[in-house]
Amino acid sequence: MSADKTCVVIVSGSLERIQMAAMVASVAAVSGHEVLVFLAMNALSPFIKGSNTLVPAEGEMGELMRELTGEKKVPDFRMLFEQGVELGDMKIYPCAMAMGVLGVEQQQLESYVGESSGLAKFLNEARGGQVWTF
Amino acid sequence: MAEKKIVDGRGSFCPGPLMELIKALKSSEIGDEIEVLSTDIGSAKDIPEWVKRGGHEYISTVEKNGVWHITVRKGK
Numbered sequence: 736m737s738a739d740k741t742c743v744v745i746v747s748g749s750l751e752r753i754q755m756a757a758m759v760a761s762v763a764a765v766s767g768h769e770v771l772v773f774l775a776m777n778a779l780s781p782f783i784k785g786s787n788t789l790v791p792a793e794g795e796m797g798e799l800m801r802e803l804t805g806e807k808k809v810p811d812f813r814m815l816f817e818q819g820v821e822l823g824d825m826k827i828y829p830c831a832m833a834m835g836v837l838g839v840e841q842q843q844l845e846s847y848v849g850e851s852s853g854l855a856k857f858l859n860e861a862r863g864g865q866v867w868t869f
Numbered sequence: 870m871a872e873k874k875i876v877d878g879r880g881s882f883c884p885g886p887l888m889e890l891i892k893a894l895k896s897s898e899i900g901d902e903i904e905v906l907s908t909d910i911g912s913a914k915d916i917p918e919w920v921k922r923g924g925h926e927y928i929s930t931v932e933k934n935g936v937w938h939i940t941v942r943k944g945k
Contacts, residue, residue, distance in 0.1 A: 762884050765891050766919060803882070810885040818888050822895065 738824070739768040740864030742857075747869055748777030749793040750812075754800060756869040757812035757819075764823025771864070772816070773857050774848070775830040778869075779837060782813075782829065782845050813845065820847040828852035871900040878907045879936060886912040887919060890941070894925065897943045902928070905939045913937035 741763040745756045756772070764770045774782055781790045792798045800809045819825035829844055831851040841850065852860075876893045878886030886907040893903050907913055913930055916939045920927040926942040 758884055762887065762915075762919075765888070766922060808880055809882050810888065815884070815888070818892075822888075822891055 739763075740771070740861075741768045742771045742773070742861040742864045742866045744773045744775060744866065744868045745778035746776045748780060748790065750790045750797040750800065751793045752869040753778060753781060753790065754797075754809070754812045756867070757810075757815035759867055760825060761815040761819035761823075764819035764825040766823075768824070769864070770819060770823065770825040771857070771860055772825065772827040773830060773852070774827065775833055779829055779833040779839070782827075782848050783837075783839060783843050784845055817845075817847045828857060830854075871902065872897070873902040873904065876903055876905045878905055878909070878912065880908060881912075882909050883911040883915060885909070887916055890916060890939075894941075894943050899943050899945065901943050903941055903943070905937075905941070907937045907939065908935060910937070913939060916941070 743756050743760045745753060760770050760772050780786055792801060803809045816827060820827065827848045829848055829851045831853045834851050874893055874897065876889045878889045886905055886909060890903060890905050897903065905916060917927045917930065920941045925944040928940040928942055931938045
């Protein structure tokens with residue numbers, strides 16, 4: 736059976752967008768889709784180990800979600816990505832350019848984040864899939 | 870012998886209860902029943918949809934005092 740392919744490109748560093756991206760990607764992964772996630776621009780920093788407090792809310796929803804996350808209400812986006820990788824076929828690619836600009840090495844990123852990719856490689860792998868951009 | 874497990878997803882928003890169910894299915898045997906408790910109506914709608922596409926058997930959804938009880942049987 737050829738699987739559906741879902742590609743999620745995250746550019747924003749806002750909590751709302753990263754949370755929505757995490758929900759789409761993780762539910763697609765556990766629904767049998769092949770999922771490719773590309774962490775670009777401002778979306779890379781939240782996946783540096785120890786950066787828990789750096790994700791800014793864009794508006795009211797983000798502020799409310801942050802309050803609720805502490806009491807196990809809204810699933811944490813990092814946990815959703817980790818579960819997507821663990822329970823489904825999800826690969827998370829940090830953008831090579833963003834890593835270069837920030838001066839970040841692979842070992843500084845969360846363990847479920849895969850090896851860096853350039854755009855040509857990502858576009859090639861994303862061929863034929865649905866693309867979601869956040 | 871088929872077992873019945875309860876997964877307590879109360880208090881968690883979408884897709885928390887679904888993820889908890891999937892983890893429970895992974896550690897279950899074919900034929901086992903799992904009852905998910907959820908206070909999130911989105912999950913009550915989402916879980917049956919996921920279960921039917923995922924090759925498992927959807928048994929029932931019952932709401933009691935604001936808690937949805939969604940029962941499924943592992944099919945593969």
